[in-house]
Amino acid sequence: MPVIDAHQHFWIYDPIKDAWITDEMQILKQNYLPDDLHKELKQAGVDGTVVVQASTRDQENTFLIQLAQAHPFIQGVVGWVDPCSHLLEEQLQIYQQIPIVKGFRHIVQSEPDDYLLRKQVQLGIAMIGRYGFTYDILIYPRQLAAALQLVESLPEQPLVVDHLAKPLIRNKQMEPWASQIKMLAQASHVYCKLSGWATEADWQQWTPEDVYPYFDVIFDAFGSTRILFGSDWPVCLLAASYSQIKQTVEQYLLRYYSEAIPAVMGQNAIRFYRLPVSS
Template identity: 55%
Template sequence: MIIDAHQHFWVYDPVRDAWITPEMQAIQRDFLPQDLLPVLKASGIDGCVAVQADQSEQETDFLVQLAEAHDFVKGVVGWVDLRADNLYDRLSFYSQFEKLKGFRHVVQAEPDDFLRRDDFIRGVQQLAAFDFTYDILIYPSQLEAAGYFVGQLPEHLPLVLDHIAKPYIKTGDLEAWAQGIKYLAKYPQVHCKLSGLVTEADWNRWKAADFRPYLDVVVEAFGTDRLMFGSDWPVCLVAASYPEIKAILDDYLAAFSEGERRKIYGDNAVRFYQLND
C-alpha cells in the first residue's frame, strides 16, 4: 500500500482553530474524507493516517468515527490527556478501537523543557502497555529535551518525529537542527515523517532544491527503514498543492531503489502503525 502517514480532518471552528491565522485563509474551511479521497486517488495513494489537530478527546472520537466510516482512512493518531490521573483507564477504553493507533500532544506549543516533565513522561510510558504509538511534534529548539524524553521511554514504544522537527527552511538554518536530528536517530524506536516541509519554507517562493539539504540529513540519520511520507494536508495548502508536495519527494527519491521508495511511501507506515489493508 502507498500511505500518506500524516494528514488532518476538521469541521472549521474559528475559535477552536484559532491557530489557523488570517494568512492561512486557504484552510479556513471544512476538510473531510470526501474532500481528501479524490486527491489521494489522483496521486495514486491507497490510504492515510488521520492525525489530531485539536487537543481534546472529542477530536479523538471524531477521527475514529471518520476512520470507521471510510476504509481508506487506515489509522488515527488521537489525543488524550497524557498527564491525567485516570490515564490508564482512558487508554484501556481507547484500546477497543482497532483504527486508533496512537496519540500526539502539540508539544510545539509548550515550553522548550516540556518533554522533561516527569508527569508527561510517565504518561507516555503507559502507551507501551496498550501497543499505542506516540507522535513527537516539536520545534528545533525542543530537540535537546526530546533526546532526554526518548531516553526515558521503553525501547519497544514506537515513536515518530513529525515534520522532521520543523527546521527553519525559510532562513536556511541547518546545523543545530541537524545535530539534534542525528542524536534522536540513535534511538532505534524513533522514526521520522517526511512531512510539513513546505510550511517551514517561504510559502510563495520555495523551490524543490530548498528541501534537499534537510532531506539529506534525515535520510543519512534514519535510513530508509525509518522514514515515511506524509502530506500534512490540508495544512500544506497554504504553500503547495498535494501534487506539488508529492512531486518534491518523488524528485528527491528518483535515484533511490524501488524497494527504498516502497518503504518510504508505505511499507514503513504500515509496519509502524500496524495498518490493515
C-alpha cells in the first residue's frame, strides 16, 4: 500500500512574503523545494505527497502546480483562493481543468475568530465544493466553535481539519479542544490530519508521551477511516526531523491501531483527495 504524506509545503524564502517566519524560526528562513524533500521521502519510505499552500497569493498556485508537474511524487496540490473574491467562480473554472489541483485552503488561523461564520465565506467555501474541490480548515482551538457551524452549513462538502486544530500540547491543555473536536467529528464528511503536532508541543523537549493523549482524542473522535498522516515539512523541522515525525506516528499506530496503518498512512489520503495512486 502506498504511503502518502498528506500535508507538506514548498517555498522560495522571501522575508516579506513569508513574514510569518519569525526570528525564532531561523531554520525556515531558506528555500525548501522538491529535491530537498525527495531525499527525506526515500529515506522514510514515503511514496507521494500532497503539497499545501503556504502563501495567500494567486502566484502560489502557479508555483505549486509547476512543481507538481515536474516532480511525480507530488500527487496533489491544495492551493489558495479567497472565498470572498468576486473572481472565485472564474478561478475555480480554470483550476477545474488542472487535475493535480485537489482542493484549497485559506489561513483562517490568522483571521478573526468569527471568520468562518461570515455568510460570504460560507458561500465561497460552498462554491469550492460544488466545483468538486476539498477544503482544508486551518484553525486554532478558539475557532472550533465557528468551524462547527461551518461544518453544519456544508453537509456535502469534503472538509479536513489541519494539524488537529492545533491543541495546546505545550501547556498540556485538553479542554475545551477535546470536547469540541469530538463534536466536529460527528459530521461524517469531516476528516482530520495527524500533522503539525510537534510544533504545538515543546520544540526542544517534547516526547511521544506528550502528544499521544492528543492522538487518542483524534482516533476516538474520527476513527481510523478519517485520519490522514501528514508531516507538515518543513515547518516540522522546528521541533523534529521528517523521520522523527513519521516514526512517532507509526509507533503509535503499531501500539494501538496496527490494523489502521494502511488507511492512516495512505488509503485515507488517496480517497479524500482523489489521488492517482491506487491500492
